[in-house]
Amino acid sequence: MRQEKPNMLTFPNAKINIGLNITEKRPDGFHNIESVFYPIPLCDALEALPSHTLTFSQSGMEIAGNKESNLVFRAFELIRPRIKDQMLAKVHLHKVIPMGAGLGGGSADGAFALKLFNSIFQLNLSQKEMEEMAAELGSDCPFFIANKPVFCYDRGIKFKPIELELEGWYIVLVNPNIHISTAEAYAAITPKIAPHNLLESIKRPVEEWKGLIQNDFEEALREKYPILGKIKETLYTKGATYSAMTGSGSTVYGLFREKIAAESLFPDFSTWQFPLPQ
Template sequence: MISFPNAKINIGLNILHKREDGFHNIESVFYPIAWQDALEACIASSFEFNSSGLDIPGDTKNNLIIKAYKLLEEFIPPKEKVKIHLHKVIPMGAGLGGGSADGAFALKLLNELFKLNLSEELLESMAGKLGSDCPFFIQNKPVFCYDRGIKFKEIDLDLSSYKICVVNPNIHISTAEAYGAITTSLPKNALMDAIKKPIAAWKGIITNDFEEPLAKKYPKIGAIKKQLYTLGACYASMTGSGSTVYGIFDKEIDTKKHFEGLTTWQGQML
């Protein structure tokens, strides 16, 4: 059985304040895009996990797919195990939620493989134990996200007539580094109001609090954003805690010509 965990972008990201539990309250719009990993699982006599594609740094036991399996292990018949293979395509440490998607999709895939019939509500609760972005990928549709990134409100946002160009400058930014660069404050513009405006009006009023300080440290981020606007983007921004920058277009652009040597992906908005 196979599934295809997809990336997401943040349209706006306001860091409101630090919580007593060490997390930060945020507000953002999460929007899924079709840049995908591939995740395959089959029933086996013993547990096995391996991967191909991009090299995944760190200790394998900390991989969210393995943690997802551990969360579901109590529901799986004791004599049944699983073999899981991940083909990694979405860059890591890039603000695209690729690792979070892998963990959440593993929950959904194993739920289907073993016919556990666990509800979306329970899967979202489990995904919250994996990480802040993970619950989003259970329903995987555009939402206004708040709290520490695990509470959502449905929004009426359809960008399916647009194309998106995603550019990763191959700079790995850890969450700790990103949060260390910012100061929290209340946003100048209410995101829920701003997102209802025409996309051409988003520039300057929908912002990512991580972007300015990280662009000062890594000028390539700002240079990519400027280039996307030069090429005709309706809106451009860094996503998540960086370093990936995206542009939303009403036409396709030549990514190889303009972003040679960088990791890029282009496709239709979902």
């Protein structure tokens, strides 16, 4: 039987949070959360080739910090002990998903890197094994292994599959070019029990989400960054059925039934628009 050729190029995609409740601070310093993660078709590009030397290059949006702190590099270091013949890799990341934007771009890069290395080095790691390794990279990373809609709970590494179909909707993403770190976002948070059950609310029609599903980070950050509220208000004015900030910010998204002129509405910001699903 002919062996299938391994993938050497992959496209790590972003995600949005539909609802994000910060319910309590844990003894280990992390927070317990409740959220729905939904993959969207805004993507980086990641290429890896087996090599006798380890090289990491990057293009597109600039990434702060050294390569050793990049989740793609850290993913290779995690998987390196499993690679036979001491082979290394030549890796290139083209960055499109903005950082500090609540879109999970760095987490996606790390998780997709694990899947890519698993393929090119033919390691035959199971989904569960890769999810466990991804959890070592960061809280959001395990989601991107299966990359399907889930209800996320605990500190962000436990998932429950859900049925959520948004086919036929358009998503508009607006990033005001503000970088909000996770630490900054959590500093403004007072954990509390959510007023509505997110698992029950997500089953309702999108038309009913506005009064039921909220992002606790958005509420806390709007005072410091009023532009977040203005973007959301504009999206609703232009016909969004539901709008919210994703993750710890600063991207705000809107769900629409029809395509809109998003770029002309927000000429000074980064905007993207896609039909769902990809």
